[in-house]
Amino acid sequence: GENVGLHLPTLSVQEGDNSIINCAYSNSASDYFIWYKQESGKGPQFIIDIRSNMDKRQGQRVTVLLNKTVKHLSLQIAATQPGDSAVYFCAENDGGATNKLIFGTGTLLAVQP
Amino acid sequence: NAGVTQTPKFQVLKTGQSMTLQCAQDMNHEYMSWYRQDPGMGLRLIHYSVGAGITDQGEVPNGYNVSRSTTEDFPLRLLSAAPSQTSVYFCASSYRSGTGGNTIYFGEGSWLTVV
Numbered sequence: 056g057e058n059v060g061l062h063l064p065t066l067s068v069q070e071g072d073n074s075i076i077n078c079a080y081s082n083s084a085s086d087y088f089i090w091y092k093q094e095s096g097k098g099p100q101f102i103i104d105i106r107s108n109m110d111k112r113q114g115q116r117v118t119v120l121l122n123k124t125v126k127h128l129s130l131q132i133a134a135t136q137p138g139d140s141a142v143y144f145c146a147e148n149d150g151g152a153t154n155k156l157i158f159g160t161g162t163l164l165a166v167q168p
Numbered sequence: 169n170a171g172v173t174q175t176p177k178f179q180v181l182k183t184g185q186s187m188t189l190q191c192a193q194d195m196n197h198e199y200m201s202w203y204r205q206d207p208g209m210g211l212r213l214i215h216y217s218v219g220a221g222i223t224d225q226g227e228v229p230n231g232y233n234v235s236r237s238t239t240e241d242f243p244l245r246l247l248s249a250a251p252s253q254t255s256v257y258f259c260a261s262s263y264r265s266g267t268g269g270n271t272i273y274f275g276e277g278s279w280l281t282v283v
Binding site for chain 2: 089091096097098099100101104144146155156157158159160161
């Protein structure tokens with residue numbers, strides 16, 4: 056069936072560097088994508104989202120890029136900080152009546168001081 | 169500003185026991201859902217509700233029941249616990265369904281172990 060997956064299970068970066076977390080999706084009907092951050096022992100926390108009619112969206116220190124041609128999503132974190140260490144999930148929402156989210160398996164971001 | 173509140177935070181059950189995970193939200197959200205998260209995996213949808221009195225199955229509904237008698241509450245019942253139901257459970261809510269793009273808020277999680 057359709058699913059959302061991640062290329063890299065772990066990513067280690069130095070404090071102050073930029074981080075890029077990638078995600079591949081396979082459901083071409085999905086029209087809305089979200090990145091969540093999950094710290095140890097906590098629930099997922101919304102970071103940023105993007106609709107399928109956009110290819111880029113920026114937030115505070117974060118940017119999401121969407122390439123519909125290759126069904127690829129990425130999260131860029133600028134000037135990565137130790138507090139950014141967490142598991143990051145991409146999720147797709149097909150915008151239907153159920154508002155269901157389909158999650159990828161997650162990428163662990165480890166920020167080295 | 170409670171948001172989505174889940175109880176209990178931790179629970180150990182014996183195989184065959186039943187229990188209810190409670191979920192409440194104070195944001196007047198129409199849409200509520202339950203996910204489970206297993207080690208090294210993303211979240212999988214168990215059941216969801218688009219409004220009071222309406223529930224439906226997600227990806228992995230077997231062994232679980234839900235009800236939505238009020239807008240605020242969405243309890244998840246394990247009918248006869250099995251070791252395969254050992255997991256972390258997350259309740260989530262959003263303002264409305266059917267339009268997509270509504271930010272979904274998650275609770276802090278309930279850690280369940282079935283022995």
